[in-house]
Amino acid sequence: MRTRVKICGFTRKEDAVYAAHLGVDAIGLVFYPPSPRHVDIETAAVIANALPAFVTVTALFVDAEASFIQEILRRVQRIDCLQFHGNEAVEACRMYDKPYIKAIRMQSATNVAALAQNYADASGLLLDAYHPQLQGGTGDGFDWELIPKDCNLPIILAGGLTPENAVTAIKTVNPYALDVSSGVESKKGIKDAEKMAAFIKNTNQAILR
Numbered sequence: 001m002r003t004r005v006k007i008c009g010f011t012r013k014e015d016a017v018y019a020a021h022l023g024v025d026a027i028g029l030v031f032y033p034p035s036p037r038h039v040d041i042e043t044a045a046v047i048a049n050a051l052p053a054f055v056t057v058t059a060l061f062v063d064a065e066a067s068f069i070q071e072i073l074r075r076v077q078r079i080d081c082l083q084f085h086g087n088e089a090v091e092a093c094r095m096y097d098k099p100y101i102k103a104i105r106m107q108s109a110t111n112v113a114a115l116a117q118n119y120a121d122a123s124g125l126l127l128d129a130y131h132p133q134l135q136g137g138t139g140d141g142f143d144w145e146l147i148p149k150d151c152n153l154p155i156i157l158a159g160g161l162t163p164e165n166a167v168t169a170i171k172t173v174n175p176y177a178l179d180v181s182s183g184v185e186s187k188k189g190i191k192d193a194e195k196m197a198a199f200i201k202n203t204n205q206a207i208l209r
Contacts, residue, residue: 020051020055027058048078048079060085061082
């Protein structure tokens with residue numbers, strides 16, 4: 001099975017359009033003001049509307065108010081999937097009639113199987129590195145041995161991914177998808193064309209090796 005690629009944290013239309021040209025499966029837009037990759041609603045709409053067909057647009061939230069999420073969905077109409085990176089209960093994730101992904105910040109005691117059962121209607125679990133203050137996008141990895149070999153939900157691997165370790169990640173974890181942000185940037189929020197190209201190329205070639 002081909003490993004999908006999501007690149008998260010776009011802040012510029014031209015970067016997202018180029019990622020689509022490279023064959024990215026999904027792009028992520030961050031609606032979390034403390035993040036350096038946060039986009040306002042107007043910019044998000046411009047980015048989403050510029051993308052061609054068959055590129056999934058994912059909106060990332062961290063413990064956001066329901067009214068804010070509904071406003072985003074009303075004004076950025078091309079959002080296909082929601083990604084929740086905070087402490088959202090399952091009821092808060094499923095109330096928008098959109099597919100959703102639940103992000104899990106991995107620690108030694110994290111029970112992935114139990115979380116997969118709790119968020120059973122999610123489209124996938126995104127496993128990311130734990131940081132006591134930051135909610136993803138840190139560039140840090142985590143111990144992949146914490147990931148169970150069998151899971152009831154698709155596993156989306158994030159945290160510390162780069163073009164250099166993408167193949168190793170696929171061979172070790174065999175995830176449904178890789179989610180990369182800082183690993184393909186020239187600086188926070190600004191994507192690097194060569195790094196994006198290398199990441200997607202290496203991911204696609206992993207199934208051939």
